[in-house]
Amino acid sequence: MYPPYKPTLLRSPRKPLIVLPHTLSEVTGPVYGHGDISETDNDLTRQHDGEPLGERITVSGRVIDDNGRAVPNTLIEIWQCNAAGRYRHHVDRHAAPLDPNFSGAGRTLTDGQGRYFFTTIKPGAYPWQNHPNAWRPAHIHFSLFGTAFCQRLVTQMYFPDDPLFPFDPIFNSIPDEKARKRLICKFEMDLTKPEWSLGFRFDIVLRGREGTPFESKR
Amino acid sequence: MKAKGKKPELIPFPSQTVGPYFQIGLSRPEPTSQIAPPGVPGERLKLVCSVFDGQGWPLNDALVEIWQANANGKYHHPDDRQKKPVDPAFLGFGRMATNNEGICVFETIKPGRVPGPGKNPQAPHLTVSVFARGVLKRMATRIYFAGDAANEEDFVLARVPKARRNTLMAQPVPGEPGTWRFDVHLSGKQETVFFDV
Numbered sequence: 059m060y061p062p063y064k065p066t067l068l069r070s071p072r073k074p075l076i077v078l079p080h081t082l083s084e085v086t087g088p089v090y091g092h093g094d095i096s097e098t099d100n101d102l103t104r105q106h107d108g109e110p111l112g113e114r115i116t117v118s119g120r121v122i123d124d125n126g127r128a129v130p131n132t133l134i135e136i137w138q139c140n141a142a143g144r145y146r147h148h149v150d151r152h153a154a155p156l157d158p159n160f161s162g163a164g165r166t167l168t169d170g171q172g173r174y175f176f177t178t179i180k181p182g183a184y185p186w187q188n189h190p191n192a193w194r195p196a197h198i199h200f201s202l203f204g205t206a207f208c209q210r211l212v213t214q215m216y217f218p219d220d221p222l223f224p225f226d227p228i229f230n231s232i233p234d235e236k237a238r239k240r241l242i243c244k245f246e247m248d249l250t251k252p253e254w255s256l257g258f259r260f261d262i263v264l265r266g267r268e269g270t271p272f273e274s275k276r
Numbered sequence: 277m278k279a280k281g282k283k284p285e286l287i288p289f290p291s292q293t294v295g296p297y298f299q300i301g302l303s304r305p306e307p308t309s310q311i312a313p314p315g316v317p318g319e320r321l322k323l324v325c326s327v328f329d330g331q332g333w334p335l336n337d338a339l340v341e342i343w344q345a346n347a348n349g350k351y352h353h354p355d356d357r358q359k360k361p362v363d364p365a366f367l368g369f370g371r372m373a374t375n376n377e378g379i380c381v382f383e384t385i386k387p388g389r390v391p392g393p394g395k396n397p398q399a400p401h402l403t404v405s406v407f408a409r410g411v412l413k414r415m416a417t418r419i420y421f422a423g424d425a426a427n428e429e430d431f432v433l434a435r436v437p438k439a440r441r442n443t444l445m446a447q448p449v450p451g452e453p454g455t456w457r458f459d460v461h462l463s464g465k466q467e468t469v470f471f472d473v
Contacts (some may be wrong), residue, residue, distance in 0.1 A: 063293075068464075069329050069464075078416075078432060078472060081398060083351075087369070088343060135301045137300040154473045197325075199295065231412050261285075
């Protein structure tokens with residue numbers, strides 16, 4: 059629970075989690091193949107007839123587990139708002155324009171070394187109703203299956219030097235500052251394509267499948 | 277968080293909420309209410325899952341994911357090395373958003389017993405992940421079947437205080453053979469047992 063993020067009040071368990079040693083049920087999980095992915099799924103700028111407005115970026119990185127092993131052939135799903143800060147979703151009432159050339163959804167499989175690659179546009183910041191003058195820093199939602207139920211992770215990737223960080227209760231719902239900073243991608247000239255797109259690196263660590271489950275406060 | 281002695285670059289990443297717009301990104305493969313297509317061997321089940329907040333209000337913006345073994349107790353996964361058949365038509369994964377009543381429905385088969393750490397296999401169960409706006413991390417739980425004799429010797433249920441075990445039990449719906457109901461209470465008096473996996 060993190061009271062400044064209001065909906066957590068009624069949606070967070072109060073009792074401690076029960077530690078579950080890993081069995082076959084926890085070390086397996088859904089496996090996807092290349093048949094589940096189409097060619098433009100990892101390029102959110104090529105999913106419509108025209109190009110979306112905004113700053114074109116590439117987001118790339120490697121998925122590893124906490125033993126340092128690559129997590130190959132695993133499904134990554136992302137979703138985000140457009141450059142104006144609007145999601146293509148009926149719940150989003152922000153008075154910013156939709157972009158007919160941007161859906162905001164992408165998916166890909168990591169390669170044999172755990173690497174992945176997306177092309178998209180930089181999402182905008184947007185207001186939300188949590189508290190007066192609440193604004194979310196620009197972010198991209200990431201969902202990863204890993205290779206096992208115990209590795210399932212849904213998180214958000216942020217961009218360097220966002221002035222909204224100190225004010226965002228979702229970013230700050232992670233109590234440890236070092237842990238929060240892991241969710242900020244890094245600008246990299248090496249991933250930046252000349253005359254085309256700015257490059258950001260976001261390497262992701264999933265929990266391993268063996269060993270003692272971590273201690274965790276909900 | 278983990279883990280004394282780990283290099284900082286090897287500490288697992290923190291979770292964040294799925295927020296209110298997850299259906300943009302998590303709607304494929306197509307909303308998979310049908311975990312087991314017709315014809316997959318096993319006892320067919322209709323599983324009606326509801327998600328409630330701490331005041332008992334249904335959540336119309338939750339996402340429920342299910343992962344389960346087939347009727348032989350084998351997972352469709354390369355690390356399940358049991359010499360038992362898999363069915364290519366049965367991946368064992370389902371994912372549905374709750375509707376305005378806080379409900380999502382899965383069509384599946386009752387899983388067989390999968391090995392546990394001791395001599396007894398585990399009781400038939402499905403693993404469950406629950407996500408929602410305002411839920412900071414994936415909540416992991418299990419669905420067992422009320423009245424299944426194997427529950428008595430299940431090593432996971434044995435770790436759960438007796439008074440809370442019923443929160444992990446799907447209940448048969450009276451008058452609707454094959455239909456089971458499972459309620460998730462994220463908080464409140466009937467709070468579901470969640471696991472640290």
